[in-house]
Amino acid sequence: MQLKIEDINKVLILGAGTLGLRVGLQCAISGFETTIYDISEKALDTAIKTQASILKMLIRNEKLTEAQAEEAKGRLTFTTDPEAAADDADFLSESVTENLELKRKVWAKFGALCPEKTLFTTNTSYLLGSQIADASGRPERFCNFHFHDVFYSNVVDVMPHAGTASWINDLLMELGEKLWQTPVFVQKENTGYIFNYMLMALLGAAGSLRTLDIGSIEDIDRSWMGNFKMEMGPFGILDTVGLDTAWHITSSQPDKKSQAFAALLKSYIDAGKLGVKTGEGFYTYPNPRFKEEGFV
Numbered sequence: 001m002q003l004k005i006e007d008i009n010k011v012l013i014l015g016a017g018t019l020g021l022r023v024g025l026q027c028a029i030s031g032f033e034t035t036i037y038d039i040s041e042k043a044l045d046t047a048i049k050t051q052a053s054i055l056k057m058l059i060r061n062e063k064l065t066e067a068q069a070e071e072a073k074g075r076l077t078f079t080t081d082p083e084a085a086a087d088d089a090d091f092l093s094e095s096v097t098e099n100l101e102l103k104r105k106v107w108a109k110f111g112a113l114c115p116e117k118t119l120f121t122t123n124t125s126y127l128l129g130s131q132i133a134d135a136s137g138r139p140e141r142f143c144n145f146h147f148h149d150v151f152y153s154n155v156v157d158v159m160p161h162a163g164t165a166s167w168i169n170d171l172l173m174e175l176g177e178k179l180w181q182t183p184v185f186v187q188k189e190n191t192g193y194i195f196n197y198m199l200m201a202l203l204g205a206a207g208s209l210r211t212l213d214i215g216s217i218e219d220i221d222r223s224w225m226g227n228f229k230m231e232m233g234p235f236g237i238l239d240t241v242g243l244d245t246a247w248h249i250t251s252s253q254p255d256k257k258s259q260a261f262a263a264l265l266k267s268y269i270d271a272g273k274l275g276v277k278t279g280e281g282f283y284t285y286p287n288p289r290f291k292e293e294g295f296v
């Protein structure tokens with residue numbers, strides 16, 4: 001059953017973390033009835049609070065009116081009940097923890113629960129659709145649809161795997177625009193899509209500069225920020241991404257440099273420092289050093 005953009009009314013988001021809450025909020029802002037599912041009540045509570053502060057920011061920046069923000073809130077439902085979540089979903093965007101085994105389990109569960117019509121997408125940063133699609137039971141309806149930050153960085157990657165039905169590509173390109181994103185089509189499956197492929201090289205190099213003790217975290221960031229007039233450097237970016245997410249990616253690379261970088265990330269994770277989301281990572285938040293006058 002092929003879907004058209006007007007057939008998409010109900011959206012299901014799996015995972016209410018950093019990305020799931022943002023994708024879900026944008027779906028609600030764009031007019032979709034949106035259910036956000038997570039196994040953790042705490043994650044859902046945090047999502048509601050974070051979404052409220054994003055809405056305030058959007059109102060302040062005149063991207064939304066107060067009334068539009070209230071309407072968006074009214075379209076959002078939060079649940080830990082998988083059956084209720086899957087009921088009548090037209091479009092599913094999965095943003096659970098970046099771990100292949102976990103994602104395959106979640107897809108097996110929701111592949112069985114969702115109605116036949118549901119379009120399946122994953123927001124994974126570095127996994128390929130061909131590694132996950134068969135777990136859903138409907139690989140032809142499965143495609144990578146990868147957001148970056150949604151509100152700050154508004155690019156979305158559409159990356160089919162070899163078995164994705166071709167009508168899905170056009171539909172997701174259209175849906176991306178409806179969600180206020182710039183859609184980018186990735187013609188062949190590629191780890192890290194287009195932007196993350198380039199970003200991985202930068203973050204990996206920054207990690208090695210630190211683990212080889214060539215530069216301090218601040219000087220590595222200063223170099224990048226000062227030369228390219230950027231708002232943050234690689235370690236600031238890592239704090240935004242989440243050090244746990246970065247660790248999942250880095251620790252899966254077998255080479256020595258990646259393993260050394262993964263060990264550095266793990267030392268922060270073990271100390272409860274996951275980045276912006278826990279208030280501390282390489283920097284402390286909400287006022288990290290790299291935003292101070294005179295840092296660069």
Ligand SMILES: NC(=O)c1ccc[n+]([C@@H]2O[C@H](COP(=O)([O-])OP(=O)(O)OC[C@H]3O[C@@H](n4cnc5c(N)ncnc54)[C@H](O)[C@@H]3O)[C@@H](O)[C@H]2O)c1
Pocket residue numbers: 014015016017018019020037038039040043094095096097098099102106123124125126146147148149240241242245
């Ligand atoms: N953080 C980023 O900058 C970023 C950007 C683009 C894409 N992504 C991708 O989005 C996905 C999520 O990343 P994140 O940064 O939001 O992670 P996160 O740790 O902030 O959130 C993950 C959420 O998944 C939930 N979860 C874990 N197991 C679950 C299950 N079985 N069922 C339902 N929910 C479950 C957790 O409770 C948590 O709330 C990853 O695949 C990541 O690669 C992340």
